[in-house]
Amino acid sequence: MTAFDSVEEAGKALAAQGYLTDDRLATMVFLMTRLEKPVLLEGPAGVGKTELAKSLAAATGRRLLRLQCYEGQDEASALYEWDYGKQLLYTQILREKIGQLVADAPDLHDAVDRIGAQESVFFSERFLAARPLLEAVRSEEPVVLLIDEIDRADEALEAVLLEMLGEYQISVPEIGTFTARNRPYVILTSNNTRDLAAALKRRCLHLFLDYPSAERELDIVRSKDTGLPEALARQLVEIVRGLRELELRKSPSISETIDWARTLAVLGVDELTAPVLSDTVSVVVKYDKDVRKALAALPRLVDPNAEVPETLHGHGHGHAHTHTHEAPKVSADRGSRSFGRRS
Numbered sequence: 001m002t003a004f005d006s007v008e009e010a011g012k013a014l015a016a017q018g019y020l021t022d023d024r025l026a027t028m029v030f031l032m033t034r035l036e037k038p039v040l041l042e043g044p045a046g047v048g049k050t051e052l053a054k055s056l057a058a059a060t061g062r063r064l065l066r067l068q069c070y071e072g073q074d075e076a077s078a079l080y081e082w083d084y085g086k087q088l089l090y091t092q093i094l095r096e097k098i099g100q101l102v103a104d105a106p107d108l109h110d111a112v113d114r115i116g117a118q119e120s121v122f123f124s125e126r127f128l129a130a131r132p133l134l135e136a137v138r139s140e141e142p143v144v145l146l147i148d149e150i151d152r153a154d155e156a157l158e159a160v161l162l163e164m165l166g167e168y169q170i171s172v173p174e175i176g177t178f179t180a181r182n183r184p185y186v187i188l189t190s191n192n193t194r195d196l197a198a199a200l201k202r203r204c205l206h207l208f209l210d211y212p213s214a215e216r217e218l219d220i221v222r223s224k225d226t227g228l229p230e231a232l233a234r235q236l237v238e239i240v241r242g243l244r245e246l247e248l249r250k251s252p253s254i255s256e257t258i259d260w261a262r263t264l265a266v267l268g269v270d271e272l273t274a275p276v277l278s279d280t281v282s283v284v285v286k287y288d289k290d291v292r293k294a295l296a297a298l299p300r301l302v303d304p305n306a307e308v309p310e311t312l313h314g315h316g317h318g319h320a321h322t323h324t325h326e327a328p329k330v331s332a333d334r335g336s337r338s339f340g341r342r343s
Contacts, residue, residue, distance in 0.1 A: 003033040019055035020220055028207045038165050038186035043209035046253020049189040053146035066146045067132040069153035075160045079133050134170050142182035151190040158197045165203040224258050227265030235272050242301040246293050252284035260284050274299040
């Protein structure tokens with residue numbers, strides 16, 4: 001598939017891969033495929049930015065290429081490198097031929113000139129090791145290129161990206177310019193750890209992905225067949241949304257909501273109580289300080305009328321609750337923007 005014929009078709013194709021979208025996200029995907037422009041997805045970690053690229057590749061039958069960005073990354077790991085080991089091997093194999101080439105050279109200077117004249121042989125496509133960006137441009141088949149967590153890379157890498165994102169081409173000084181025969185679908189993701197360059201943003205369609213509404217997240221949990229009963233799944237989604245309001249170092253992602261639902265189903269839980277949730281909260285909360293905050297908040301998230309101490313001592317697997325609380329009624333949607341996605 002080269003492009004979607006409508007916004008509705010884009011949404012349905014992604015849903016068939018288990019990725020639920022709302023109209024804004026489906027529209028953005030449709031425009032990306034029709035305008036052949038990169039898409040920059042910004043938002044908190046765990047809202048489905050990376051998963052969109054995977055689902056788009058599956059929905060369109062394209063191969064997925066991924067550039068995972070990190071601090072201190074150089075352009076060679078993103079663009080290309082020369083295979084020096086292969087060049088050296090060929091030099092050793094062709095030693096006799098090189099010897100013949102310089103055999104009648106009158107002096108060292110002339111011998112060097114003769115060898116230098118053959119430099120293009122060793123700086124050709126034969127010895128070019130393509131990395132994700134160049135591979136996406138050179139690919140004979142159309143691909144989906146995921147440039148993941150671009151905000152983690154240094155600003156220098158952003159500059160390297162500009163030519164590729166603007167013209168879908170990459171210049172290799174020793175060879176020339178490679179231009180994509182089949183323009184890749186390009187998705188860049190950012191967790192907003194730093195501001196991105198305006199020049200990069202100008203080349204992209206843009207969408208901010210936030211955590212989904214309660215109903216959308218419940219739809220996602222349902223679609224994963226976690227085994228947790230409907231009423232408990234609805235209550236669990238509300239509890240996770242409450243945890244996200246605690247200003248944790250790392251808020252629970254949608255995939256972690258699904259993992260928690262599966263965990264509770266495996267344990268055969270038939271009622272969500274503070275002790276049960278405290279014993280399993282590490283499924284969604286990953287840092288010690290966050291765990292302490294979560295343990296202190298869980299009784300009120302389970303039962304808004306619960307009386308708990310101002311400070312809850314202990315962390316990890318321990319908790320200070322010796323009684324259970326009745327499960328609350330599901331509260332109203334807290335108004336989070338609705339961007340559905342899978343894990």
